[in-house]
Amino acid sequence: MSDFSSGAIVDDDLDFSAAQNRAKARDAAGTKAVAWGGRGLNIAIGVSAVVMVAGIALWFMQLSGGMVQTGMRNLNSWGLYITSFMFFVGLSAGGLIISSVPKAFGIAGFGGISKVAVMSSIACTVAAIGMVVVDLGQPARLWELFAYSNLGSPLMWDILVLGTYLILSCVYLWAQVQADAGKMSTAALRVISVVALVCAVLVHSVTAWIFGLQQGREMWHTALLAPWFVSSALVCGTALVMVVAVALRRAGYLSLDQAYLVKLAKLLGAFVMVDLYFFGCDLLTEGFPGGSGAEVVAMLTSGPLAPYFWIEIVGCAVCAVICFMPALRTNALLVVGSLLAIAGIFCKRVQLLVGGFQIANLDYASALTPMQHTAFDSGLAGIYGQMVYWPTPLEFGVTLGVVALAVLVFLLGLKLLPLRPADDSSSK
Amino acid sequence: MHYGFAIDQERCIGCHTCAVACKIENNLPNEIWWNRILTDGGSNEMDIPRGSFPDNSIDYLPVNCQHCENPACVRVCPVGATYKDEATGIVRQDYDKCIGCRMCMAACPYTGVRSFNWQEPEYMLDYTLGAKDSPEHQRHTVEKCTMCWHRVAGGGEPECVKACPGRARIWGDLDDPNSEISKLISSRECKQLLPEEGTKPSVYYLV
Numbered sequence: 283m284s285d286f287s288s289g290a291i292v293d294d295d296l297d298f299s300a301a302q303n304r305a306k307a308r309d310a311a312g313t314k315a316v317a318w319g320g321r322g323l324n325i326a327i328g329v330s331a332v333v334m335v336a337g338i339a340l341w342f343m344q345l346s347g348g349m350v351q352t353g354m355r356n357l358n359s360w361g362l363y364i365t366s367f368m369f370f371v372g373l374s375a376g377g378l379i380i381s382s383v384p385k386a387f388g389i390a391g392f393g394g395i396s397k398v399a400v401m402s403s404i405a406c407t408v409a410a411i412g413m414v415v416v417d418l419g420q421p422a423r424l425w426e427l428f429a430y431s432n433l434g435s436p437l438m439w440d441i442l443v444l445g446t447y448l449i450l451s452c453v454y455l456w457a458q459v460q461a462d463a464g465k466m467s468t469a470a471l472r473v474i475s476v477v478a479l480v481c482a483v484l485v486h487s488v489t490a491w492i493f494g495l496q497q498g499r500e501m502w503h504t505a506l507l508a509p510w511f512v513s514s515a516l517v518c519g520t521a522l523v524m525v526v527a528v529a530l531r532r533a534g535y536l537s538l539d540q541a542y543l544v545k546l547a548k549l550l551g552a553f554v555m556v557d558l559y560f561f562g563c564d565l566l567t568e569g570f571p572g573g574s575g576a577e578v579v580a581m582l583t584s585g586p587l588a589p590y591f592w593i594e595i596v597g598c599a600v601c602a603v604i605c606f607m608p609a610l611r612t613n614a615l616l617v618v619g620s621l622l623a624i625a626g627i628f629c630k631r632v633q634l635l636v637g638g639f640q641i642a643n644l645d646y647a648s649a650l651t652p653m654q655h656t657a658f659d660s661g662l663a664g665i666y667g668q669m670v671y672w673p674t675p676l677e678f679g680v681t682l683g684v685v686a687l688a689v690l691v692f693l694l695g696l697k698l699l700p701l702r703p704a705d706d707s708s709s710k
Numbered sequence: 711m712h713y714g715f716a717i718d719q720e721r722c723i724g725c726h727t728c729a730v731a732c733k734i735e736n737n738l739p740n741e742i743w744w745n746r747i748l749t750d751g752g753s754n755e756m757d758i759p760r761g762s763f764p765d766n767s768i769d770y771l772p773v774n775c776q777h778c779e780n781p782a783c784v785r786v787c788p789v790g791a792t793y794k795d796e797a798t799g800i801v802r803q804d805y806d807k808c809i810g811c812r813m814c815m816a817a818c819p820y821t822g823v824r825s826f827n828w829q830e831p832e833y834m835l836d837y838t839l840g841a842k843d844s845p846e847h848q849r850h851t852v853e854k855c856t857m858c859w860h861r862v863a864g865g866g867e868p869e870c871v872k873a874c875p876g877r878a879r880i881w882g883d884l885d886d887p888n889s890e891i892s893k894l895i896s897s898r899e900c901k902q903l904l905p906e907e908g909t910k911p912s913v914y915y916l917v
Contacts, residue, residue, distance in 0.1 A: 348829030349850060356825050359815040419810020419826070419850025423789075426809055430789040437813050438788040497907050498782055498819030643904055644821040646748035646771055647756045649726075651741035653828055662754040 323697055330690040337683005340676055341416050349419060351676045356654045358639040358671040363417035365635045366681050367410050369518070369628050370688070371444070371489045372511065374406035376519015378451055378482045380546070381458075385475035393542040394703020395527045398535075400455045401695040402526055403519075407448045409688035414441075416680050436491045447485045454478045459700055486511040493634065501578050501637035504567070510560045516553040517598070518627040521620035524550060528617050536702055547616055551605030554598045554623060561595075561630075574641075581640055582633060586669045590629040590636075597626035640670045712779075712799035713857060714884040714912035715871070716891045716900070717772055721878035724749070724757065724770035731873030732774070735840040735858065739831035739847050744855040745774040745870055746822065772879070774870070775823050775855035776903060776911030777801045783814035783824065792852070799884075799912055800857045808851040815852060819907040824854045884912060 344351055354361040377399035384391035392399075415421055431438055457474045460466040487508040493499070494507030524546050531538045565582070568575035582591040604610045604619035645666070650658040655665045673681075695701060724747055732738070732745040750769040752760030759768035781801050783792045791807035792814050794800070815824045831847040833839075843860040847853065858868035871881040882891035891914075894900075900914045 345850075349826075350829040352828075355828065356815065356822055359812045359824075359826060414811075417811070419812070420808065423807075423809045426789045426807060430791075430807065432788055432790045435786045435788040435813065437786060437811060441788070492813075493816075496782070496786070496817050498817060498904075638816065642821045643819050643907075644748065644771075644773065645754070646750050647754045647758070648746050648748045648822075649743070649756060651743065653741040653825065654822060 323693060327690060327693045327697065330686045330693060333686035334683050334690055337680050337686060340679040340683060344416070344676060344680060345421070351674060353656055353671055353673045353677060355652075355656060357642070357665065358636070358655065360417070360635060360639075361671050362673040362677045362681055363413050365628075365631045366684070367413035367417070368489060368511075368631045368634065370406045370410035370413060371485060372515035372518050372627060372631075373522050373624075374403045374410060374447075374451075374519065375482055375486060375512070375515030376521070376523050377401070377403035377406070378454070378478055378519075379516060380520060380523050380549075382454070382475040382479045382482070385472055386479050388472070392523075392546055393538050394536050395523060395530075395538060395542070397455060397458050397699075397701040397703075398526060398530060398696075399523045400451055400458070401692055401699070401701055402522060404448065404451045404455065404695065405688040405692035406522075407444065407451060408691050409684050411444060411448065412684040412687055413681070416684060436488065436495055439488045440485075440492055443481070443485050443488045447481050450474075450478050450481050455699075462700075483512055486515045493638065496638075498643065499638040500574055500641055501581075501634065504564060506560060506564050506567075510557070510564070513553060513557040513560055514627050514630060517550065517557050518624045520546065520550045520553055521601070521623040521627075524620040525617055525624075528613055532613075535696065543613075543616065544611055547605040547611055547619075550620065550623065551602045554602040554605070557627075558595070558598055558602075577641055578637065581637060586640060586667070587633050587637055590632045594626040594629040594633070597622035597629070601626070636669055636671050640666065642666065711797055712884045712912065713862065713881065714777065714799070714891060714914065715774075715857075715868075716880040716894050716914045716916055718876075718878040718880065718894075718898075718916040719769055719771070720916065721876045722747075722770045722772060723876050723878075724768070725875065727873050727875055728772060728870035728879060731869045732855070735861075735869035736844045736856070737833070737838050737840040737847070739827065739833060742825050742827070742831075742847075742853075744825065744853070745772060747772050771915070772870075773820065773823060773903070774913070775801060775857070776820055776909065776913045777855075777857060779910035779912060780908060782817040782819060782907070782909055786813045786817040788813065795859075798857075798862065800859060800862070802856060802859060803853055805845055805848045805851045805853065808848075810850040810852070812852060819904050819909065820911075824852055826850070826852050 352361060380392055381396040381399045415424070418424070427438065427441055454474050457466055457471050461468065461471045490508040490511035493502040494504060497503050524543065527538055527543065527546070530536055565579055569579035581587055601619040601623040604615050645662060647662060650661070650665075652658050657664050726747050729743055729745045729747055733743060736744065738744060748771040749756050749758065750771050751758045757768070759766040761767055777800055779799065781794055784794050784801065787793075788811065789807055789809055791804045791809070793802055793804070795802050810826070812826060815826065818824050827847060827849050830849045841860050844856075858866070861868060867881050871879045880891050880894060882889040884892060884895070886892060894916060895914050898916045900916045902911050902914060
C-alpha cells in the first residue's frame with residue numbers, strides 16, 4: 283500500500299524502479315525462486331491501480347461530457363471498446379482451455395502453468411465485461427438486463443454466458459487449489475474441467491453471434507463466424523499463456539520444463555493454421571460469386587483495412603513458422619511469435635468491427651451532420667474512402683484503464699493466491 | 711391494423727419539407743434527423759443529377775424507419791426497449807428503458823435510420839417545439855421515427871404526411887384493401903428498400 287501512494291505521485295521513478303526490480307528478480311531467479319514477488323510485484327500492482335483509476339476518471343468524463351467525445355457516431359456506432367471486448371473474450375479462452383483440455387481428456391498437461399493460465403482467463407474475462415460496461419450509454423440501467431431480459435437477443439446470451447464463464451473460471455481455479463491440497467478428488471476436478479471447457483467454447487460462439495447473426499452487415503453475416511471465433515480465441519489465448527509462462531519463468535515465479543513450451547508452441551502453430559484456413563475459406567466464399575461479397579474482399583486486401591489484414595496474415599504466418607521449426611523455438615522467438623499472433627488477432631478484431639460499418643447498405647448522398655460521422659463535412663467519399671472509424675484519445679485512455687484492471691486482477695491473483703505449481707512449492 | 715407509408719417518387723421534389731416537419735413536430739435535438747432525403751443521382755453529393763445535359767435525371771429517396779414487419783432491431787435489443795406494437799405494426803422505442811448498447815444500430819440494415827444522442831440534447835431555441843406529448847429526448851439513448859405515435863394514437867396521421875406539399879407521402883392501413891395506400895400499392899409499380907434482408911419493411915416506394 284505504501285508503494286501505491288508513492289506511485290501516485292511520481293510515475294517516472296516508478297517505472298524505473300519497476301524495471302530495476304524486474305532485473306533484480308531475474309538475477310535472483312536462478313538461485314532462489316522464493317526471492318520472487320516482493321517489491322517489484324507491489325510496484326506493478328500500484329502502477330496498474332493508478333492507471334485503472336485514471337481510466338475510471340476518463341470514463342466518468344465520457345459519461346458526464348457525453349459520448350460525443352469518442353470517435354463513434356451513427357454511421358459507426360461501435361468502436362474500440364467493442365473491438366477490445368471481442369479481443370479480450372478471445373484472450374480469455376486460451377488459459378482455460380490449455381488448463382482444462384488435459385484434465386478433461388485425461389492426457390498429460392502443460393506442467394505447472396495450469397493455475398496461472400486460469401488466472402489469466404479470469405483477468406481477461408473481467409476486462410471483456412469491463413469493455414461492454416464502458417461502451418454502454420446508460421450504465422446505470424444495467425440492472426434492466428436482469429429485470430427486462432429479452433432472451434432472444436444475442437447480447438443477452440452473451441451477458442449470461444460471460445457471467446457464468448467468469449464464475450466458472452473462479453470455481454475451476456478454486457477446485458484446482460483444493461485438488462492440490464488433496465481436498466478434492468480427481469474425478470470431481472475432471473467434471474468441472476469438462477463443464478468449463480464447454481462453457482469456454484460457448485462464450486466464443488455467443489460473442490461471434492452478436493455479429494454473425496446480423497443479416498444487415500455483409501462482413502459479419504456468416505455461419506463460419508462462431509467456429510472462427512473459437513479458433514482465433516485459441517490462437518491468442520495460447521499465445522498469451524506462452525508469453526505469461528516464459529515471463530513468469532524468467533521472473534522466477536515458477537520453473538517449467540522446456541518440453542512443455544515446445545508442446546505449447548506446436549499447439550499454437552496448429553491453431554494458427556486452422557485460423558488462417560478459416561480466413562481463406564471465408565475470403566473465397568465471399569469473393570467467388572463476385573457480388574457484394576467481392577467488395578468485402580477488396581476492402582480487406584486492398585482497401586482501407588488492408589494494413590490490418592496484412593499484419594494479421596503475415597504475423598500469424600511468421601508465428602506458425604516459428605512454432606513449427608524446431609531450430610527457431612528459442613524463448614525469445616517464441617515470445618516474438620506469440621506477440622505477433624496476439625497482434626494479428628487484434629487486427630482481425632479491428633477488421634471485423636470496422637468492416638461491419640465500412641460498407642453502407644444505403645450509400646446515397648444526403649445531408650450529413652456531426653452526429654452521423656465525425657468527418658461529416660468531407661462527404662460520403664471522405665467518410666468511406668478511409669477507415670470509417672478511428673478512436674479518440676479518450677477512448678484509448680478508457681481502454682487502457684480497463685486493461686489495467688485486468689492486469690491488476692492478474693497480479694493480485696499472483697500475489698494473494700497459491701497459483702504456483704504444487705510440485706514447485708513442495709520441493710522447497 | 712398495419713400502418714405503413716407509401717412514398718411516391720414521381721411526386722417527390724426533394725424539398726425536405728417532411729424532414730423539417732418531422733424535426734419540429736418531435737422537437738429533435740440539433741443535428742438529429744429521423745427522416746432524411748437521400749439523393750439517388752449522379753454523384754455522392756446531394757442534389758446532383760445523373761447523366762449529362764440535357765439528358766439529366768434525379769430521384770429522391772426519403773428514408774425514415776421502415777417499421778419492418780420482421781424488425782432486426784427488435785430481435786437484438788437485450789432489454790426490449792425497442793419493440794413492435796402488435797396492434798398497429800409500429801416499431802417503437804422506449805427511451806426510459808434503453809441502456810445505450812447500440813445493438814439495434816448494428817442490426818438495422820437501413821444505414822443511418824437509427825440515431826443515438828451522443829451528447830446531452832441541445833436545441834436551437836430556448837423553448838420546446840412540436841407536439842406536447844412527443845416524448846422527451848434523452849442523452850445516450852437510441853431514437854428514431856415513431857411514425858408520430860403521439861398523433862396516430864389519437865387518430866391523427868404522421869406530421870410528415872400532413873406537411874408534404876407534393877402529396878408524395880401517403881399513410882394508412884396496409885391490411886385494409888380499400889385504404890388509399892393499399893390501392894396505390896396494388897395499382898402502381900412499387901419497390902421496398904433492401905428486400906433481400908428479409909425485414910419486410912412497411913414503407914413502399916412508388917416508382
